[in-house]
Amino acid sequence: MSLVTLAIPFFLIAILVELALDRWRGWGLYRLNDAIGSLSVGILSRITGLLRKGVLLLVYIPLYELLEPYYRAVGFNWSLDNGWHLLLAVLAYDFCYYWKHRMAHEINLFWADHLVHHQSEDYNLTTALRQPSGGPPIGWIFYMPLLLIGLPAELLITAGAIDLIYQFWVHTQKFPKVRWMEWIFVTPSNHRVHHAQNKIYVDKNYGGVLIVWDRLFGSYQEELEKEPCIYGVRKPLNSFDPLAANLQHYKRMALDAWHTKSWRDKLTLWFRRTGYRPADAEAAMPVPSCDLDNFRRYDPEVRRPLRLYALAQHLCYSAATLALLWYAGELGYIEQAVGVALLAAGLVVNGRILEGHRFARYGELARLAVLTAAAPLLPAVLFAPLAAYTAASGLVWWRLAFAGKGATVGPVSD
Incomplete structure (x- = not known):
C-alpha cells in the first residue's frame, strides 16, 4: 500500500480538526457543498488510480535497468535506508516537479488536467485532496532527468509520495507567515498565492516542497496584505460534480477545435499557451471571466x-x-x-x-x-x-x- 493511501486517515483527521476550529472560531473557511465537492474529486482520483497503470514506471524501470552497468561503473549506489539519500531524492524530485507544475499552468493540455486542483473557491485542507483523475500520460517526461543520477524506482516513488504528502498542510488560511520559512519552503502563505486568481498572483509559486526554485527562476510572488487572495479559476466550474470538474477544460478545448475553421488551430490549440482560444471559436462561444471586483462564490441554496x-x-x-x-x-x-x-x-x-x-x-x-x-x-x-x-x-x-x-x-x- 502506498504512503499516500496510508496518510489518508491522517488527512481526514486534520480536516476534521480544522473544521471544528472553523465552526468554533467562526472563520467561515468551510462550506458543505464546496468541501464535499473537493473531497469527491479526491475520491474519484484515488479510486480511478486503481484502474490505471502509471506510465512513468512503465518507462522508467526498463530504462533504469538498461543503464545499470553505467551506474555501477560510475559508483551510483542509492539506498532507501540511507536518510541522506532520501533527502537528496526528495530535492531532485521536487526540482523536476517544479517544472512539471509550471508547464501545467502554461500549456492548454496540461492545464486541462491540473485545473481540477484549482477550481475550489474556498481554501482549506479539503482543497489539498482535490486532485485530477488522469489526463494525458505526459507528466512522466519531466522525471526522466532523474535517470541521469541513477535514482532507483523505489526512491523515486517514495520521494514523490513525500513531496505530495508535504503539500497537504500548506492548504490552510490560518497558518501565519514565518519569514525564514518563506525564503526556503513552500508555506501556507506563498501557496495561497498560487491558488489565487488575482492578476498579480496568477501563475506564481510552483514549488512542491521548496520555494527556492521559484525564487531562482523568477516565478515567486509574496502574499500581500493589501491584496487578499480570491480563490478559484477565472472561468469558474459552477458545479460540485467531480466528473464535470475533470472534463471542464477538455470540453472547452474540444468545442473550440470543432467550431474554429482554422485547421492549424484545430491541431495546435491543445498545445498553445493556457487560455488560448481561436478568435472565431471565442466569438461563437464567449466564456466570460470572473468579475473580481464583484466576485461571488458559487453557492446554490439547497434545502x-x-x-x-x-x-x-x-x-x-x-x-x-x-x-x-x-x-x-x-x-x-x-x-x-x-x-x-x-x-x-x-x-x-x-x-x-x-x-x-x-x-x-x-x-x-x-x-x-x-x-x-x-x-x-x-x-x-x-x-x-x-x-x-x-x-x-x-x-x-x-x-x-x-x-x-x-x-x-x-x-x-x-
Missing part, C-alpha cells in the same frame, strides 16, 4: 434536508473508498472496476444534489437500482450491508424528493 442527505451519502462513499483501497489487492480487476464505477456514479449524483440539479431527482433512484442489480458482482460478505443501505437510502430519498406537497430537489427560491 437543509437534502444537504444532510448528501453529507450522509458522502460519509458512506468515504468509508467505501477506504475499504476499496485497503482491500484492493485481494480483489480481481473486474471487482475493482465495478466498485469504482458504482462509487463514481454516487459521487456524480451527490454533486448534483448539492447543486439542486433536476437530474438528481431520478438520478439517485437510478443509482440505487443499479447498485442493487450489481450486488451479485461484489463480494458476498457485502450483500447484507448493501441491501440495508439501498433500502434505507431509497426510503429517505423518496421522502425527500417525491413525497409530500411540492417535494423537489431544486434550489430554494427566495
Whole structure:
C-alpha cells in the first residue's frame, strides 16, 4: 500500500480538526457543498488510480535497468535506508516537479488536467485532496532527468509520495507567515498565492516542497496584505460534480477545435499557451471571466434536508473508498472496476444534489437500482450491508424528493 493511501486517515483527521476550529472560531473557511465537492474529486482520483497503470514506471524501470552497468561503473549506489539519500531524492524530485507544475499552468493540455486542483473557491485542507483523475500520460517526461543520477524506482516513488504528502498542510488560511520559512519552503502563505486568481498572483509559486526554485527562476510572488487572495479559476466550474470538474477544460478545448475553421488551430490549440482560444471559436462561444471586483462564490441554496442527505451519502462513499483501497489487492480487476464505477456514479449524483440539479431527482433512484442489480458482482460478505443501505437510502430519498406537497430537489427560491 502506498504512503499516500496510508496518510489518508491522517488527512481526514486534520480536516476534521480544522473544521471544528472553523465552526468554533467562526472563520467561515468551510462550506458543505464546496468541501464535499473537493473531497469527491479526491475520491474519484484515488479510486480511478486503481484502474490505471502509471506510465512513468512503465518507462522508467526498463530504462533504469538498461543503464545499470553505467551506474555501477560510475559508483551510483542509492539506498532507501540511507536518510541522506532520501533527502537528496526528495530535492531532485521536487526540482523536476517544479517544472512539471509550471508547464501545467502554461500549456492548454496540461492545464486541462491540473485545473481540477484549482477550481475550489474556498481554501482549506479539503482543497489539498482535490486532485485530477488522469489526463494525458505526459507528466512522466519531466522525471526522466532523474535517470541521469541513477535514482532507483523505489526512491523515486517514495520521494514523490513525500513531496505530495508535504503539500497537504500548506492548504490552510490560518497558518501565519514565518519569514525564514518563506525564503526556503513552500508555506501556507506563498501557496495561497498560487491558488489565487488575482492578476498579480496568477501563475506564481510552483514549488512542491521548496520555494527556492521559484525564487531562482523568477516565478515567486509574496502574499500581500493589501491584496487578499480570491480563490478559484477565472472561468469558474459552477458545479460540485467531480466528473464535470475533470472534463471542464477538455470540453472547452474540444468545442473550440470543432467550431474554429482554422485547421492549424484545430491541431495546435491543445498545445498553445493556457487560455488560448481561436478568435472565431471565442466569438461563437464567449466564456466570460470572473468579475473580481464583484466576485461571488458559487453557492446554490439547497434545502437543509437534502444537504444532510448528501453529507450522509458522502460519509458512506468515504468509508467505501477506504475499504476499496485497503482491500484492493485481494480483489480481481473486474471487482475493482465495478466498485469504482458504482462509487463514481454516487459521487456524480451527490454533486448534483448539492447543486439542486433536476437530474438528481431520478438520478439517485437510478443509482440505487443499479447498485442493487450489481450486488451479485461484489463480494458476498457485502450483500447484507448493501441491501440495508439501498433500502434505507431509497426510503429517505423518496421522502425527500417525491413525497409530500411540492417535494423537489431544486434550489430554494427566495
